Amino acid sequence: MIYYNNINIGIILTKQTIFYLCSYNSKLFLFMLNIVIFGAPGSGKGTQSEKLIEKYHLTHISTGEILRNEIEHDTKLGQLANKYMSEGQLVPDEVVIDILDGLLGDNPDSVGFIFDGFPRTLKQGEALDKMLNKRGERINVVLSLEADDEELTNRLIKRGEMSGRSDDTLETIKARLQVYYGQTAQLKEYYANQGNLALINGIGTVDDIFGRIENTVDKLKY
Secondary structure, three states: OOEEOOEEOOOOOOOOOOOOEEEEOOEEEEOOOOEEEEEOOOOOHHHHHHHHHHHHOOEEEEHHHHHHHHHHOOOHHHHHHHHHHOOOOOOOHHHHHHHHHHHHHOOOOOOOEEEEOOOOOHHHHHHHHHHHHOOOOOOOEEEEEEOOHHHHHHHHHHHHHHHOOOOOOHHHHHHHHHHHHHHHOHHHHHHHHHOOEEEEEOOOOHHHHHHHHHHHHOOOOO
């Protein structure tokens, strides 16, 4: 049995019945916590994902990191991905979806996932829902980090100067933003219709932005 504040709440804890049990600031979560962190290139998804992982012990799934690793090792997938990414285009849906389905299957004991950089298209969003549904799960919240184009461009230029990433040139940044607004932004409507979209002000310090995210996640009740 599980006791909370000395009260028997009568739940048997098993991997099959309770996937996430943790208390933060006297809040009790009794569900698998699945988060999509969403936003344009440079909106801070990676940085905020790290803080979410640290606090909520989630499994991080970043398709961008996975694809860059494939590129670094010059695999067939990496060569294909590099062709699209170097031009500021999206890697084909079927390739990314296959990778993700395998990753979910490789982490059966996870207490929850944070999806960083996925989904990026409506088709990917629908595919993610199907992958989770067949496991009896769902997306609990979609965190959309909001920032204007000038702020996003400045962040990406600075990141490119510091890291040497070839996909952070001004020309490629403009192309990536065009792709985002043309294809990815429609996911906002998709998740808004599901009632799990949360718009987060993405301007400010890292801690300020994470504080806004915490306030949203800690209010979840299922």
